[in-house]
Amino acid sequence: MRLTERTILVTGGGTGIGRALARQLAEKGNTVLVCGRRLNLLEETAKGASGIHPYRCDLTSSEDIRHMLDAIRSDGHRVDTLFSNAAILGFDSLAGGLDLAQAKKIIDANLFGPIELTQRMLDGLRETEDPAIVIVGSPAGLGPLANTPIYSSSKAGLHAYTLCLRHHLGGEVRVFEVFPPVVDTEMLATKKWKKMSPDECARRMLKGIERDQEQVWIGESKMFRFLQLVLPPGRLFGVVNDWSPPERE
């Protein structure tokens, strides 16, 4: 897919992979709108880059989503591409101590928020030329990680939604799904693992989309993909949870 001369909304564009995507997409000659809860970080993404416009929006709030879409329209932008990237991570135990309020926040931010935003944008996307939706998933949605059960559940739900969305839209809006590996962002700041840089991750995502790959598997996410294909579900869970990313030297 051509990734130039588009108007692209990147959720979670104030940090990490979203910021790298926004800047690379702007360099390719697109108009890029970035959203998130922290306006100062969105403004930092836009600093020094031409064609990046920040919009504050908490995706867990229907009101925020409606206000943002109204503001985008009244600023004269017609979005033809959505990069649904924002998410939060949570490490939880299910053995009695689950923080239910936090669990709901994760599901709202990672699953319901992206669904609501996508559904509210569909009519507008359909009116543009060659519209597309890119969903940033996680291998943890395919082989659930035992220490992030709610995050894994949200990403598994998002994967199911993505498959159904692609089916229902029947090519009218192209739907891509990208699976990052372990990436050096706020989300995993406390982990001393070897991590890919957000810039490299974004570069590979965009390359896969430009090559029309419906699913883009990056780095060790390819291993999850392979295991998912060859192992029965019971075995998959054990193997995935016995694996841990290599430590940084």
Ligand SMILES: NC(=O)c1ccc[n+]([C@@H]2O[C@H](COP(=O)([O-])OP(=O)(O)OC[C@H]3O[C@@H](n4cnc5c(N)ncnc54)[C@H](OP(=O)(O)O)[C@@H]3O)[C@@H](O)[C@H]2O)c1
């Ligand atoms: N890092 C990894 O190793 C890794 C691996 C697999 C998949 N991923 C996926 O990659 C995507 C990007 O994550 P990242 O690694 O770049 O982490 P990150 O730096 O923490 O980025 C997440 C972004 O989402 C935004 N966000 C969170 N909750 C939001 C809400 N309610 N409304 C609007 N924006 C919200 C955050 O901004 P505010 O806090 O300002 O709202 C932040 O900019 C996520 O979908 C993640 O699941 C990451």
